[in-house]
Amino acid sequence: MVKYNISPETMLCDCCYDSHINVPQLDYHICYRNIGLLPEVLKPIIFRRFCFKAMAKNKKHDPAICKEIQQAWKWVLIVCFGYTGYRNARFGRIECHESITAFARDILLDAVKVSEQVGYKVLHGIIDSLWVKANKKNSDPFKLSRMISKKTGIKVDVEGRYKWIVFLPNKQFDVGALNRYYGLFNDGKLKVRGIELRQRNTPDFLRDVQRNILNVLKEANNTKEFYDLVSVAANTILDSGKRVIDSMNELNKLVFKNRISRYVTEYKVNNLVKSALLQLRDLGIQVEPGQYVQYIVTNEHSRNYKNRVCVVESITGDEKIDVDYYLRQIAKCAESLLIPFGYTLENLKNYLLKLKYKEKMYGSILPRVRIKQTCF
Template structure:
């Protein structure tokens, strides 16, 4: 918070009460004052230019994505661009007043869209971002090699949110300094840069397992040096730093629940060679997951992380199932602290505005009866007491009432949550074996096995 206050030139007390977007706007105000730019009195985003239907289809797009093929992979490297969108705004001079400015003959054009970009002055947004990008880069190095790594890491993450917000505000309708064409320009550059990185990967004989906006997962070499050279080549070609995050011993890309053969973009987990586990999209990363479920999943993933390859992963599943059984037994034998079973949800409206008896609606009503006025956006915690009850008030119990009643938790409901958590880890496998990984004398087969995946690879079209 102190670093955010320092960078955005806002009083510490004010930063503690405002959003990161408001703090970032304060930084832009200061830079506008330095540049003698008038600050709009009200929240006004520059009106969008008229576009044809074809132009909208070309411009109204996000970052580039390579959908993953569902399955288990070994020796996969992860390479990420560092602060991709903010760096694009700085190096390509993307700002509301520089995109489609009066410099009609400017040689600087947005790829795929043709928007002209000012070549006479550096825009307001790039100038405001320059200090934040420089400081974040320095703090990232200190977080790796400095004496107080935890402190520098937290500061670096705080600065990251300023950078993320600055990009989002270019397309925000209530932003003081915003313009949708500037937002479109950033994503257009991002698509071009990721394609350039993909073509360079081909030159290094690396195949893309997955790619999303500013990250690539690559396979083709067991050596860190290969990927470090690849990142250096991409950095030189795009003028945006790409970093080699490491090589996974193995990584699992999970499917969407609606389409089991379609890879989910942000649902995966894996283990780096140094033993570090990375998880995205599972219960462990969700804010609404009960603490007990998180503990169980963390222990199960820790068990699976000891495997070095696909064969060892299969052999570790019975032990993982034993861990699951231990947690289920604890729930069924009432040997669990109810506070470890609390589910945290965000209420989207006032209690009286809910039209159905969802769990958070019931919890919100219980809070209101206790004299607590929950506002939309606030969090509420509750315990599932009887999920199938015909009386809504008996289905959950708000956390504030735990010490006033001896109403027990719903053992069946929490058992189902534990089983679902385990099933989500193994979604990449066929459904029969996913439900019972202890079945003997059968080979556990993923939806996309390593041998099958090899034949399903595609190469990029350089056209």
């Protein structure tokens, strides 16, 4: 936005029909005589964020505080971008939003080209990030980032080097979640995006299911070791399953938390959330849209809302949970991480059900099909 002077009043201005600033693939020109409001406001913010980013790497300053501040500025910038696409913006103009994304695509494509020209394989790219794999040894990612910065005029940072990374497919109905992956940096830190572990409404115990899987995979130093550990990681769900079958979890770790989008009378489907809302209404508690309901699942398939769930407000500690429901949730969380390797909700769930009915178990859960080349 700063580099190309993108602002509502500079888009398609009347003073510069001859402008050299043209939006890629869109027939828009941008003013080159006057600096727009948005670039003027954003420039010092970008500079400030840049300073805190640099300070975070300098031992004279507290890295944790600098990191927090730079992230706060990052959010301010993200909101500034997002607002240009807001329908009711006072001072908005949709062409701004279109132009920003058009430039962004162009920049990303240029970055891909540069990377490929100097011998990198591009694994994945979205919005402002690129994942590349070096073909040669002795590759220098910092050199590549400098080359991309020079070519695009946009400052590019190296976030880190991964020992391995897994890109997850988008869930069918999860539109907008283009950003689902997990990987292990060289310094041993995991980066996880777009899975249940990161979502606040996931019960603690289900987050543990994913943590257990990732803790096993964390031991892998490269792709080969990763593949060797996948089945060990999948098998950790047996422990989680046993805990559910033997009711070893504290009930508060099993609580689902859902944000309500409408009033109880407006729910057409009799889902678990509606049952929870009806129970709360019986208790005289009115939940407004935007507020949360919290409940454990006691009998998913019951027709009576009083039996299906138990809201947190009514938990006494003697409730029996719906074991099958929770086993299925375990399978679902494991599937999220392991589906690229052929582990599906179905085969994971069936394995857990064998555990429940104490059927003969085989050594490990076997994937249905093994899909190669999803871990790099």
